Amino acid sequence: MTSSLAAITMPKWGLTMTEGKVVRWSKEQGAEFAPGDELLEIETSKITNVVEAETSGTLARIVAPEGSTLPIGALLAVVAPADAPAAEIDAFVSGFVVVEPSSEDTTEQAAAMETRELDIAGKRLRYLEVGSPAGVPMVFLHGFGADLNSWMFNQPALAEDRRTIAFDLPGHGGSTKEVGAGDLASLVAVVETAVTTLGIERMHLTGHSMGGALAATLAARRPERVATLTLIAPAGFGPEISVSFIEGFVRAARRKDTGDVLHMLVHDPSLVSRTMVEDVLRYKRLDGVTAALETIARAWFPGGRQGVSIIADVTALDLPVQVIWGRDDRIIPAQHADAVAARVQVHVLDHTGHLPHMEKAGEVNRLMRQIAGRT
């Protein structure tokens, strides 16, 4: 009766992941778990992420020891009923084959994880589209200095039942480094043109930090096109912002400064990997990036304060809106959510910094699925 046994395998998160390292098991062998329980932590190209249980069960056998590095799809553990005989589990482990995608699947998968480019008024805009065309798509807008890869733990999960699109905003990632005024109005205009070009009539819109202010502004301008709005640690809810982060990020040119600045983003700095630091450095070394970031920072955070307010826009919206914040956010204080708490759903997550969608990916994915599921 091996049909009652199930495998936990190495997940694929993000564009470039080919293998992952098991950092720690949160459950011991033999322990029972419920949906949403943390099972183990895996080190990725950005931060260490948690694998959560999707169902309930018993962790009958841990196959991958802590510290081991394994390819995507490799067997990490076996889930079985508490009374499953050991011999049956042994047979399951020895009979387990890493699913080698057929060549057709590989092409399909590769295409599915390949970024594409739009031409917006002669300027390049890079995006990643994942998921089936069915349903109302979800659009992701990243924050200052980030790129579409910041949704690596969210986009694959949300793409299971809808089309998802993550953009690189102008000045960021693989998009043009010419940002014009770089202000709220000009960036919103680019996003609006981009979704129109992609034929998206209506969308679930998710934005983080600066991308949150963009998302809210777009929703206020085009409420008929936005089904739901998820704002993660958004800009525009209050004047405070960490000047040492903004200035430090713009200035950082070496590994150490960059690491120090990135550590401010998260509750637990030990989760930030060397690759995440290296990726930011590689982005920052590109011609035009420092100038683009300076322009955007001047337009958004003049004199070290937030110059944009979206409170009126958000409270006036007549559509489902949720705000997600990390209680330990050191970039924009979580208290800013109080400004809208009377009108919209606010979720403040414990032990979480400015990147809830990475630090608490499972929780944030659930909240995004929930709100999108309602419409």
Place this chain on the structure above:
Amino acid sequence: MTVKTIRQALQEALVHEMRRDPRVIVIGEDVSGGAGTEGGRDAAGGVLGVTKGLIKEFGESRVIDTPITESAIMGAAAGAAVTGLRPVAELMFSDFLGVCFDQIFNQTAKFRYMFGGKARTPLVIRTMIGAGRSAAAQHSQSPYHIFTSVPGLKVAVPSNAYDAKGLLIQAIRDDDPVIFCEHKLMYDLRTEVPDEAYTIPFGEANVVRDGDDVTIVALARMVHYVSEAADKLAAEGIECEIIDPRTTSPLDEDTILDSVERTGRLVVVDEATPRCGMATDIAALVADKAFAALEAPVRRVTAPHTPVPFAPSLEKLYIPDPDRIAAAVREVYGYAP
């Protein structure tokens, strides 16, 4: 982003900078590549194909073929640099540096200091290093340590295509003379390289691999041999941290010292000869500034103090290989006083 060879990365860097700045010129032996052949100029694009396409796009006033006379190439390039151009001169084999050493060592490197800081010499000298092709003692050396020992010169020694492009663009935009060393066996090595222009700052090492047991410092081709050795050693339970300084002048001392402070053990691998070389220099640096952190003697894995042999069997023994590197790491790791 696409996967590119070191050859393509270097060519892209030259094209970016020549388009961006009309003062950038290329000068050297047969840099148009193919003059006098049936295919004509640009048929080859330099002896290595790195300068392919340049003569067509930028013309012969900016892509200058010279006679075989290194002292004239370097003299002309130094003069052009000090009077306002930004030349990229090619010294085909670094072994030929002797012929033009006055121009590099006593002119180019000294202008800024001889003229009260008023003279700038934004000159890049691209040159080939490395053994492994049975090219014998006069075409196989890696004398970056000689350039490194000259104050006033900067020296880049890339190990991959990403670094090669970023370091060459940085070299061209730098106002000081830069010796840019390309390993002759590595032109076809591939890695992901952005299509856009970017710069890698000089004096910032790359940490190729994290590890807590032994620090290994290596340059150019040796970085790849060290990575091979580290894979084997990891299977034995020894975790190596690999540091590629990328530039030997300036040298990123902090990254090396920080790593040794943590691991307490250092192996330096160098394809060049050991006397007064980079391995010796880095060993001295660590003995000087991180002595208290050391838990074992520093080991150097280098070529022997002898000219590069012509016989392939001897040349193979001459170049440090993954087995020798792994043996040195094991020795340092297992050291008991």
